[in-house]
Amino acid sequence: MDTSLAVRARGITKCFGDVVALDGMDLDVEQGQIHGLVGPNGAGKTTLLGLLLSLAVADEGSLEILGAPVGRALTAPDGVAGFVDGPGLYPSLTARKNLAALATLRGRDARTAGIDDVLGQVGLADVADDRVRGFSLGMRQRLGLAAALLTQPRLLVLDEPSNGLDPAGKRQVHGVLNRLAADGTTVIISSHRMDDVEALCSEVTILATGRVVFTGPLGKLSAENRELDYRIRTSDPEAAQRLALDTPGAVVVESSDAALIVVRADIPALDDLVARLVHAGVAVRELAPVVSPIEAAFLALTDQETGR
Structure with missing residues (x-):
């Protein structure tokens, strides 16, 4: 006991x-x-x-x-x-x-x-x-x-x-x-x-x-849910998109004219992208997962278990 x-x-x-x-x-x-x-x-x-x-x-x-x-x-x-x-x-x-x-x-x-x-x-x-x-x-x-x-x-x-x-x-x-x-x-x-x-x-x-x-x-x-979609709002969305496209492991899945891009990446690739943005003088005003890590993992695990 x-x-x-x-x-x-x-x-x-x-x-x-x-x-x-x-x-x-x-x-x-x-x-x-x-x-x-x-x-x-x-x-x-x-x-x-x-x-x-x-x-x-x-x-x-x-x-x-x-x-x-x-x-x-x-x-x-x-x-x-x-x-x-x-x-x-x-x-x-x-x-x-x-x-x-x-x-x-x-x-x-x-x-x-x-x-x-x-x-x-x-x-x-x-x-x-x-x-x-x-x-x-x-x-x-x-x-x-x-x-x-x-x-x-x-x-x-x-x-x-x-x-x-x-x-x-x-x-x-x-x-x-x-x-x-x-x-x-x-x-x-x-x-x-x-x-x-x-x-x-x-x-x-x-x-x-x-x-x-x-x-x-x-x-x-x-940690077990490797890749997530992240919403990134910056002072220069065009420059942010170019830098994201040049970052290994990062994929731009959505962009808009509202200073916002959505990037799919794991944590190392996301860290690399943020460092590139800061180095280029692009201000990062918002960085957040589109779906929280726990919700993404929950969906992946339960979908796998139920066969969906």
Whole structure:
């Protein structure tokens, strides 16, 4: 038993009738990290989250959570909290009363459970006494996070935690998750938003057709995707295009009159091109991948796995 791991899964298989949702999946998640779980629809992400929250049990394989083996009972191990497919809330109750009800269900005194503190952490202090039925999707997501925080989890499992959040709300939620990880809590998030995964996660697991097609650090994922299209905006697009055409390993795939070219290159060729631009006195005003490295790798890996 490896006590440095928050999650250790070996050979996990889960079927629903003839549908194989997870197919002999292995997974290691270290304690104190934010781990991203991504994949196309039907890849098995929701099924995996359900297993981690003990909403279902695996048909085959072994699963350890926070150092303890998971048995056949649908009982979440101590220290695990989160939600799948959105948090379960009482729409007729206020945000505060929702959390008070949760505290009471867990045998705690609502007056000392820290309800005001967690509402403040997720930015809902001003609407604590409003009924949840009037909340937006983003507010419901934040209240679901507050409910999870109320249990002081050591493993937090979240499904699309940024759903419906405006930029300020997303920044607040990201801050909460980063602080939790810094304090030693393990966070697993499933998301279709690659910008969230890149901003939050130190490691990522990509699922396709119930199998793990990649797991590891984000840097390794980006490095394995050799060529990307980069958008380059300069002070002299004609000179930039000429220099790009003369740079080994770089291909101009698009150019326009708006001081913009799109170049396909690996990192060494891109570095060479930027050096040539600077040497020629061409100002580089924007340099960014057209598709982020993680999204490009995700598309390549999942397309290969599904045979597209």
